[in-house]
Amino acid sequence: MKLSDYIVTFLQKKGIRHFFGYQGTMIAHLVDSIERNPETENHSGYNEQGAAFAACGYAQAKEECACAYATSGPGAINLLSGVADAYYDSLPVIFLTGQLNTYEYSGIKGLRQQGFQETDIVAMAKPITKYAVQIRNPEDIVEELNKAYHIATTGRRGPVLIDLPMNIQRSEVENPVYDMTFEDKHTDAAAAQQAADTILEALEQAKRPVIMLGHGVDSSFSQQKLIRFAQKRQIPIITSVLAKSVLGYDHPLNFGCIGGAYGHRYANMIANAKSDLLLCFGISLCTRQIGTKVHEFARGAKIIRIDIDPYNLQRDIHENGINEVKLQAETGAVIDCLAKAAAPDTKGISDWLNVCTEIKENLQAVDDATPERYPNRMIADLSDMLEDTSAIAVDVGQHMVWSYQSFKNHEGQKLLFSGGHGAMGYGLPAAIGAYYATGKPTACICGDGALQMNIQELEWVKRENLPVKIMVMNNEALGMIRHLQRDYFDCLFAGTTDGCGFASCNFAEVAKAYGIPALRMLCDAVREEAPEFLEGEGPKLLEVMLEHGTFAYPKTCLGEPIHNQQPYAPKEVYDRLMEL
Structure with missing residues (x-):
């Protein structure tokens, strides 16, 4: 079986039907294989960056793996902005790049370029991929492709890149394998249950809990389970921008997007100034979300953070991590455990939900009146x-x-x-x-x-x-x-x-x-x-x-708390809501 045919068939069997890219000499064998496969479609953009972003949009909308390709040198480099987008937003995208024949390499260390349109794309892509590799021997493709797909689609998902020299693409694969098994290092049932128990115990003590939902909860099934959990307990939900569409705009538990500069006024006030417990599922709590004065965010609240990425959890939100619990676990597994918990009496929490609704209605009215x-x-x-x-x-x-x-x-x-x-x-x-x-x-x-x-x-x-x-x-x-x-x-x-x-x-x-x-x-x-x-x-x-001088409001002024944004709410409204 031709190696490029194997790659396309492998990805097709994994559910990838649409391939995005731009044709070129050093990727021509792969594109030919896409075109000849009756189960796949080739879609050509007019710049490799556009093709890469199309793959990102596909992965975001479908919540499944996508694929983009480019030829070597300038084509591969043009993909990199899309590779970075997939990396930072945890999108499972497989990027395939063409490369000059392996026999064209001279072996001279330090030589600036081996041949026309040659670039060490693997070295350039490594900082913004979960895995990047060049295939130098045809027999390596089976393990490397299976491995790359596994890495892209498990744990904190993200992009991988496989660099394919021309002579490798046209080689033969003798024993194609489509379902190689790898150890799953991310699912830990005990850690998930322990995290769920910690959350349930904190909820018993809290009077004003809020669920903070981020893009790290990357399964629609898990998202809907978490929403049902919140509904049973009448807990308001605030999202990151990337997770905005997890809830419909008119969902009764939707209390907007958090944002250090431009978030919803009511989301910022509820999370930063009114809650006593923030349950943070797959949300980074970066400065773009909670403001540059990180240690001042939600000082009156206990923060419980559930994230599969250990590096995200290394950052303290509260100074010295006081009143902050960090739980490295798969968000979906934790949500599964929470879904099994019995619903408690929600009388006190319902009162809190009414407070959140009053804050939202009043601050929406302030913004609606802003010319x-x-x-x-x-x-x-x-x-x-x-x-x-x-x-x-x-x-x-x-x-x-x-x-x-x-x-x-x-x-x-x-x-x-x-x-x-x-x-x-x-x-x-x-x-x-x-x-x-x-x-x-x-x-x-x-x-x-x-x-x-x-x-x-x-x-x-x-x-x-x-x-x-x-x-x-x-x-x-x-x-x-x-x-x-x-x-x-x-x-x-x-x-x-x-x-x-x-x-x-x-x-x-x-x-x-x-x-x-x-x-x-x-x-x-x-x-x-x-x-x-x-x-x-x-x-x-x-x-x-539009007018030339358009503005995005509300906006947090430098040095202000994120719940007191410009143009400022009338003092009597602000003071009354802060006292609720």
Whole structure:
């Protein structure tokens, strides 16, 4: 069996049908094998970064392993931003790169380059992969491929990279194996039960518990079990941005996204200032989530952290780890143990839930009355028009903040973000990957800066007539940085606005040039005019024109506690809620 055929068949047997990449001489054998396999489909982007982000969107939307490929040298290097995205957001993606023939290597140590388009991609990828290897002997592929897949899909999931010289790809595999068994080092039933017992004991003492839910709970089955556990005990749930779509926006236990700078006011206040117990499942509690003054977060609460990643648990949240319990365990296994526990009397906890509801309603009213948040209201209107989409991939910038603050996602509808990596250019290709993952219409929300990072993938959308609705929020600026420059650099908008090294095009006209129906309108017109345009099948691009000086609010000012954000809530409202 040809080695490249074996790789494709192996991945197909593992459930991977769609492959994302860009053709090249040194990956041609693999691409040929994808094309010839009747159970797989090859999808070509127009930049390897776009293909890598499509694989990330696929993995996020499907919660299963994805695959992207590239040729050697510049092609492989272009994958790396997507590799990093998968690494930081724990996405199981197998990256396959072509390489020059093994017999072209000279053996001269220190030689800068062995041959045309040769790069040591394994060395470059190792810091941002769980495993990276070059195959130098055909007989190694069986064990290495089985091993790489196991590593990508177990424990804290993440990307792996296999570098495939051309002569290796065209070699023969004599004994193909598709289900090699490896020791599972991550499942420890005793540790899971001990963690569950610790949580249940803490709940008996707590009067104001909160569940903090992160992307580390990476199974929909486990997520729903945890929600049912919370429902039995009437415990409010606060999520990370990546875990936002675990609950529908209107779920009675949904109390928003935590955020050190731009989180929901009510989530920040409940977690940081009102709770006496935080049960943290697979959430990193990084500075982006809890603010830069880490030791001041939730000082009045006991923190119990459940995480499979021991390195995450090395960081103390409370100073010297006081009143903080760290439990290294698989979140799904701990949740399984909790699900078996009997439901207690929830009388006191129900009172706490009423307090949380009052905080949420009052602080939502404060934000709803903030004139500068008109983009948030527009995003909420757009969410009503995108109810039939399976996933919405959101790019990076102010529009990302507006989206996780105000997009009204329904149960089962996923919002996809580039979280830890925060890569501009993610949205459009991720929406493409999400379509192949779900088989249903998807959408992306981009800024004018973000879309230009991978605008060439509009041709991919048109070529395959994908049902992807593309929303471009155009304020003709890099709004997030412009806001920073206003506050800290005396309004010198270097590299962020027209006339200072940045400019935006007419995206509607660009989309039309690609053959995609497009419309440009002012933000105020979206509610009335956008629904009719967005109806129907196939791709559409809606460009929404905003004022240059847009802002993302609420925002935590440097030095302030994260629950007291700008523009500040009226003092009488803030003081009353803090006394509840």
